Amino acid sequence: MMPRSQSASKIGLLSERSRTEIDRWIAKYPPERKQSAVMAALRIAQEQNGGWLPVDLIEAVAEYLEMPAIAVHEVATFYTMYDLKPVGRHKVCVCTNIACQLNGSDRIMNHLQKRLGVKPGETSVGGKFTLKEVECLGACGGAPMMMLDRTYHENLTPEKVDEILNKLE
Numbered sequence: 001m002m003p004r005s006q007s008a009s010k011i012g013l014l015s016e017r018s019r020t021e022i023d024r025w026i027a028k029y030p031p032e033r034k035q036s037a038v039m040a041a042l043r044i045a046q047e048q049n050g051g052w053l054p055v056d057l058i059e060a061v062a063e064y065l066e067m068p069a070i071a072v073h074e075v076a077t078f079y080t081m082y083d084l085k086p087v088g089r090h091k092v093c094v095c096t097n098i099a100c101q102l103n104g105s106d107r108i109m110n111h112l113q114k115r116l117g118v119k120p121g122e123t124s125v126g127g128k129f130t131l132k133e134v135e136c137l138g139a140c141g142g143a144p145m146m147m148l149d150r151t152y153h154e155n156l157t158p159e160k161v162d163e164i165l166n167k168l169e
């Protein structure tokens with residue numbers, strides 16, 4: 001009888017640099033709790049891959065943290081900060097949670113949809129922007145707010161959004 005083939009290791013999909021960064025997060029926890037680094041590890045892997053997480057990379061993170069792949073998959077699908085399909089060169093994440101909603105996130109979202117010609121979850125023609133609706137990003141005092149790539153922009157108005165995006169074009 002042929003031996004059962006072992007599935008190939010995917011750890012090599014994580015770059016040297018990603019692994020070093022993930023190790024820094026792992027070091028913050030006791031050795032038996034290295035799984036606590038899962039959110040940071042997914043973020044690092046996502047950045048390595050141009051802003052999104054293919055299944056193989058999620059599995060590489062699981063293997064690296066010695067976690068079941070399904071558990072890491074659940075984290076990646078639960079949180080809006082992770083993307084499971086290719087994204088544009090810039091991610092525009094608009095918080096629509098309660099504080100932002102009460103302070104006009106609808107107006108900001110509508111403005112962005114018109115300006116970029118996309119709906120939430122879509123990428124503009126040419127692949128420049130991906131627009132996302134996200135949960136509270138912890139900047140409620142500056143509502144309404146958005147995160148553009150990794151930078152927070154607060155107390156937004158449609159005019160302010162235009163100013164910010166114009167700088168990118």
Ligand code: FES
Nearest residue numbers: 095100136139140
């Ligand atoms: S509700 Fe928008 S940042 Fe908290």
